[in-house]
Amino acid sequence: MKKLTAMILSLMMLLALASPALADDMINIGIIQFAEHGSLDNCREGFIEGLAEEGFIEGQNVTFNLQNAQTDMAIASQIASVLVPKSDMICAIATPAAQAAFNYAQDEEVPVIYTAITDPVGAALANADGTNPGQITGTSDLLAVEAQLKMIRALMPDAKKIGILYVTSETNNTLPLNMYNELAPVYGFEIVAKGISAGADIPLALDSLLPQVDCLSNLTDNTVVSYLAMVLEMAGEAGKPVFGSEIEQVKLGCVAAEGLEYLELGRQTGRMAAKVLKGEAKASEIPFELITNSYLYVNKTAMAQFGIELPADLADRANDVTPQ
Amino acid sequence: MILGILEQGLIYGILALGLLITYRILDFPDLTVDSSFPLGAAVSAVLTLKGMPPALTLFCGMVAGALAGLVTGFIHVKCKVRDLLSGIITMTALYSVNLRIAGKANVPIFGTETLFRNSFTKALPDWIADYSTLILILLITLIAKLLLDLFLKTKAGYLLRAAGDNASVVTTLAKDQGSVKIIGLMIANALVALAGAVMCQQQRFFDISMGTGTMVIGLASVIIGTNLFKNMTFMKSTTMALIGSILYKACVSLAISMGLEATDMKLITAVLFLLILVAGQAKRKKVRIHA
Structure with missing residues (x-):
């Protein structure tokens, strides 16, 4: 029996050693994605497209090794420990993935390019002055909060209170929530924020939140977005419209959103990565970038449900994404 | 990659030592661990940022963990709540406590000196610098293991084992x-x-969700270890738990390295576990034939 154990163990070692046998002239890029959902998948697709635009094409001169941590922190860390030593560059999607990657990559000088990080400074992936703490840079998906408030004011001229539902365990909520609180009075709003600890708390939280507010506005909160169908149904019954934070939410039934294009965010990230690969600049020298222009997405069916009309000045830049 | 497996395996080995006590020795399904794991991390991260020497933060984290255990024990023993439920109650409460301690859901300590990255480790020559993290982790894990071994041999340790095996013995001993x-x-x-x-010191950040699934990892490690080496009577159960933890991480690492679809990773990990457990069973059968 000892033999069998020994055999299994040596087989494991052999497999482990044999697997990364890749051609030398290929650039190996390890992609660590923290969770599997629409926006992050779009980031990844965009990243690969962005690199391709610059001549780094999968199968020709680049090999991608994609790993998804399925929102498991321990796995994210272990993925980073496996991928970093055998990669020429790491693309990290979402905050925990980037932190895990940077932890392992810092010593080995493997450049890390991140994307979909709401607050790189808060996550210690960038310094407060905008410089980078090492061979790491990328793009931030900070919400266009001001544009969103402006849009809600235009669509709901009489609204006073905006409800925001968020999960306390997600750091990417902190910064946009602060921005909402700071900017809301400028547009005559008051924010009523309700923190919950898990998706299962959403029905109870909405029961208490909905009567207090005129509408809801979503952050990029992964949990709330996952429970969107339920949020929409309960808000609909209460006659309160829900504003989304990106296109996918509007498609699902949110009235409108000033959202980011994650595919474009990914492409922008891919172009930054290409700069590093070409040797034009080191990752440490490129400051992290924000996407500044947001897109207005509207859902005509949802608008009709709540009797909301699109003002003429917004109509020409609105993208109608009502499902057919 | 081997380095990563050993580092991670030994860190989670300490966790497996803890679960060895509750699950194997006390026969107590303790769900507190899903929150006491991030509790230790939160305390360590916050105190490190406050300028406390990282080694000392480990000790403070342990004290916090012991308090969490005290609460679960108190709820179970004094309030007479079922074992599983008392763990769930503490785990739930600790979620808020952890957030309060940390102040936010994710606390990075990239900018400060940590246990594994400080002016001392940076001054080390290259050939040893690569292994300094592993050596330190090995040292901490071995100290924890040896102290636990020693404790289990004391009178209190015997009582602990008796409490799980045959509670009436404890009562008989007054x-x-x-x-x-x-x-x-x-x-x-x-x-x-x-x-x-x-x-937390090794990955250099605390995250509120880092405790999710801790119980499962620890249990799997203990079971893999104790099943695989069941017949090696000379081997201490603490050693088995540590090896089990390293094997667990090796399985995950292997599943990652196989380069399969990311979605299938957990499935591969599960199959690898099964292989190990079946191998352990085959061993026992063979012994029986010989006997």
Whole structure:
């Protein structure tokens, strides 16, 4: 029996050693994605497209090794420990993935390019002055909060209170929530924020939140977005419209959103990565970038449900994404 | 990659030592661990940022973990709540406590000196610098293991084992069975919190969700280890738990390296576990034939 154990163990070692046998002239890029959902998948697709635009094409001169941590922190860390030593560059999607990657990559000088990080400074992936703490840079998906408030004011001229539902365990909520609180009075709003600890708390939280507010506005909160169908149904019954934070939410039934294009965010990230690969600049020298222009997405069916009309000045830049 | 497996395996090995006490020795399904693991990490991260020497933060994390164990034990023994439920209650409460301690859901400590990255480790020559993290982790894990081994040999240690095996023995010896359980839970959760604190120092950030699934990892490690080496009587159960933890991480690492679809990773990990457990069973059968 000892033999069998020994055999299994040596087989494991052999497999482990044999697997990364890749051609030398290929650039190996390890992609660590923290969770599997629409926006992050779009980031990844965009990243690969962005690199391709610059001549780094999968199968020709680049090999991608994609790993998804399925929102498991321990796995994210272990993925980073496996991928970093055998990669020429790491693309990290979402905050925990980037932190895990940077932890392992810092010593080995493997450049890390991140994307979909709401607050790189808060996550210690960038310094407060905008410089980078090492061979790491990328793009931030900070919400266009001001544009969103402006849009809600235009669509709901009489609204006073905006409800925001968020999960306390997600750091990417902190910064946009602060921005909402700071900017809301400028547009005559008051924010009523309700923190919950898990998706299962959403029905109870909405029961208490909905009567207090005129509408809801979503952050990029992964949990709330996952429970969107339920949020929409309960808000609909209460006659309160829900504003989304990106296109996918509007498609699902949110009235409108000033959202980011994650595919474009990914492409922008891919172009930054290409700069590093070409040797034009080191990752440490490129400051992290924000996407500044947001897109207005509207859902005509949802608008009709709540009797909301699109003002003429917004109509020409609105993208109608009502499902057919 | 081997380095990564050993580092991670040994850190989670400390966790497995803790679960060895609750699950194997006390026969207590303690769910507190899903929150005491991040508790140790939160304490360590916050104190490190406040300028406390990282090694000392590990100790503080352990104390916090022991307190968590005390609460679970108190709820179970004094309030007479079922074991599973008392763990769930503490775990739920600790979620808020962890957030309060950390101040936010994710606390990075990239900018400060940590246990594994400080002016001392940076001054080390290259050939040893690569292994300094592993050596330190190995040292911490071995100290934890040896202390636990020693403790289990003391009178208190025997009582602890008796409390799980045959509770009436404890009562016959005129000892309070409840307090023995509480002490066991305190030691176990102190170890779990220590694992969390070391993990936080190694990955250089605390995240509120880092505890999710901790219980499963620890249990799997203990079961893999104790099943695989069941017949090696010379081997201490603490050693088995540590090896089990390294094997667990090796399985995950292998599943990652196989380069399969990301979606299938957990499935591959599960199949690898099964292989190990079946191998362990085959061993026992063979022994029986020989006998």
